Amino acid sequence: MRRSAGLRHFLLSWLEPLSGVVALAVGWQIASMVAANPTLVPPLQTIWGALVDLAHGDLVNDIVASLFHLAGGFGTGAILGLLLALLCARFELVAAVIDPIAEFLRPISAIAWIPIAILLFGVGQGVPMFLIFYASLFPIFVNALDGIRRVDPTLVRAAEMLGASRRLVVTHIVLPAALPAVFAGARLSLGVGWVAMVAGELVGADTGLGYRIEYFQEFFSMEGVMATIVVIGIIGYLLDALLRLLQSSLLRWSPAHGGSR
Amino acid sequence: MDAAMSKPIIRLDAVSKTFQAPRGGGMVEALREISLDVRPGEFLSIIGPSGCGKSTLLSLVAGFLSPSAGEILFEGKPITGPAPERGVMFQDYALFPWRTVIGNIEFGPFARGVGRRARRDKAGELAELVGLKGFEDRYPHELSGGMRQRCALARLLANEPKVWLMDEPLAAVDLQTRIILQDELLRLWGDGVESADRPTVVFVTHGIDEAVLLADRVVVLARRPGRIKAVIDIDLPRPRAPLRSVPEVARIVDQLWSVIRDEAAMAIAEEGN
Numbered sequence: 295m296r297r298s299a300g301l302r303h304f305l306l307s308w309l310e311p312l313s314g315v316v317a318l319a320v321g322w323q324i325a326s327m328v329a330a331n332p333t334l335v336p337p338l339q340t341i342w343g344a345l346v347d348l349a350h351g352d353l354v355n356d357i358v359a360s361l362f363h364l365a366g367g368f369g370t371g372a373i374l375g376l377l378l379a380l381l382c383a384r385f386e387l388v389a390a391v392i393d394p395i396a397e398f399l400r401p402i403s404a405i406a407w408i409p410i411a412i413l414l415f416g417v418g419q420g421v422p423m424f425l426i427f428y429a430s431l432f433p434i435f436v437n438a439l440d441g442i443r444r445v446d447p448t449l450v451r452a453a454e455m456l457g458a459s460r461r462l463v464v465t466h467i468v469l470p471a472a473l474p475a476v477f478a479g480a481r482l483s484l485g486v487g488w489v490a491m492v493a494g495e496l497v498g499a500d501t502g503l504g505y506r507i508e509y510f511q512e513f514f515s516m517e518g519v520m521a522t523i524v525v526i527g528i529i530g531y532l533l534d535a536l537l538r539l540l541q542s543s544l545l546r547w548s549p550a551h552g553g554s555r
Numbered sequence: 556m557d558a559a560m561s562k563p564i565i566r567l568d569a570v571s572k573t574f575q576a577p578r579g580g581g582m583v584e585a586l587r588e589i590s591l592d593v594r595p596g597e598f599l600s601i602i603g604p605s606g607c608g609k610s611t612l613l614s615l616v617a618g619f620l621s622p623s624a625g626e627i628l629f630e631g632k633p634i635t636g637p638a639p640e641r642g643v644m645f646q647d648y649a650l651f652p653w654r655t656v657i658g659n660i661e662f663g664p665f666a667r668g669v670g671r672r673a674r675r676d677k678a679g680e681l682a683e684l685v686g687l688k689g690f691e692d693r694y695p696h697e698l699s700g701g702m703r704q705r706c707a708l709a710r711l712l713a714n715e716p717k718v719w720l721m722d723e724p725l726a727a728v729d730l731q732t733r734i735i736l737q738d739e740l741l742r743l744w745g746d747g748v749e750s751a752d753r754p755t756v757v758f759v760t761h762g763i764d765e766a767v768l769l770a771d772r773v774v775v776l777a778r779r780p781g782r783i784k785a786v787i788d789i790d791l792p793r794p795r796a797p798l799r800s801v802p803e804v805a806r807i808v809d810q811l812w813s814v815i816r817d818e819a820a821m822a823i824a825e826e827g828n
Contacts, residue, residue, distance in 0.1 A: 451619050453662070455618075455643045456639060456662050456710070457667045548652065
């Protein structure tokens with residue numbers, strides 16, 4: 295009984311999301327058949343062919359380049375965001391200075407900075423990295439600061455009573471208590487960072503998946519563009535899945551995240 | 556009567572505490588001119604109606620708050636902040652949710668720089684002592700209320716504090732668990748065992764029977780502002796656990812109740828408004 299229920303649950307958990315993908319693919323195929331200009335909506339087998347070509351060509355280099363941009367931009371953005379949040383939570387004065395700047399910059403899309411980024415860094419690694427950095431800085435900063443400010447003051451008192459120094463309170467009480475919020479921010483940051491990366495590579499770089507889209511566009515290869523877009527979607531999904539995995543293993547103690555054993 | 560002669564371990568000298576009420580309210584006088592000597596090794600209970608400042612009093616002795624007026628001395632020296640020699644058990648346990656039972660118990664020794672091996676061994680022993688053997692690797696959210704309280708007690712014991720400050724530690728557990736934990740608390744404190752290094756307990760509760768059963772002296776606070784209304788010696792023999800159903804206990808509870816009844820009635824009337 296239990297086993298078959300488990301199997302059903304497993305199948306459903308895969309079939310449900312898969313059914314949406316299948317519906318999308320069928321819709322695309324129909325559109326390609328009725329479209330006046332099939333080059334604009336290439337059928338699936340053409341996209342698949344382009345994907346295979348891509349895999350035999352520069353795909354690995356493109357992915358490595360993109361992940362390198364992401365690591366540099368997201369890494370610095372996440373670390374700076376977290377540090378700024380700690381400083382703002384600790385020092386009222388820092389918060390008073392940083393808060394208005396952050397609130398002003400936050401609604402400005404990273405994409406708006408492309409012209410300035412190209413002027414500053416030239417076409418190359420710098421533009422996508424800067425854009426990813428800019429996009430990922432704010433979600434993690436805002437979430438981490440909120441998480442740190444919500445730390446239960448009784449836990450801080452308990453640690454102090456047990457003999458913890460101020461530094462130990464930060465590293466062993468405040469940071470772990472704020473970790474769920476930091477993770478929520480990191481996932482948002484990674485998402486918007488990935489979006490900003492494609493935009494930055496599209497116009498400001500000569501490597502990466504975004505650059506590959508631009509390359510195919512110049513040859514008017516819509517199937518090449520579509521194949522690259524599919525790859526971008528899959529890797530973006532996998533990166534979030536990776537972060538979710540890390541989240542549930544690090545937050546095993548939290549009933550809201552890791553769940554009970 | 557040695558204890559009464561010796562120097563107090565904690566001395567409150569005309570201690571007052573005034574708060575700024577939240578959201579632009581005026582000043583609230585939580586405690587007014589509290590003077591009290593706590594004797595080394597005694598079990599002192601503090602009772603009083605809600606809003607009488609019992610928890611504030613405990614926070615002052617813990618060093619989480621500082622008095623608005625007056626002075627609090629620990630072993631003759633003013634209290635400047637929280638310290639491991641004055642361990643606190645919080646009403647809502649205040650366990651670290653990201654640390655396991657062992658991780659919580661060993662936090663005090665860890666914070667004071669005790670080596671990994673020594674603090675692990677000690678934490679393991681304490682887990683067994685409070686009845687958490689087999690649950691060492693559980694996280695707090697996987698424990699029952701009673702087990703969380705045992706874990707909080709073991710965490711407090713790990714630092715071997717001279718004073719146990721307990722803020723309604725058994726208020727959130729069910730009646731059976733409370734009775735069991737009262738007995739275990741007495742046992743761990745050293746009830747009925749005369750010893751020079753027995754810890755001093757300041758136990759805040761709203762249960763009169765609990766206060767009488769556990770304590771050597773009961774301090775009754777009056778409210779708004781919190782003042783000492785009476786200090787009553789509980790002349791019952793120790794160990795206390797077997798006295799749970801003795802008529803003498805009920806008589807003292809009645810006597811105490813008559814002292815605080817008017818206050819309690821006033822508290823209810825005010826909250827009703």
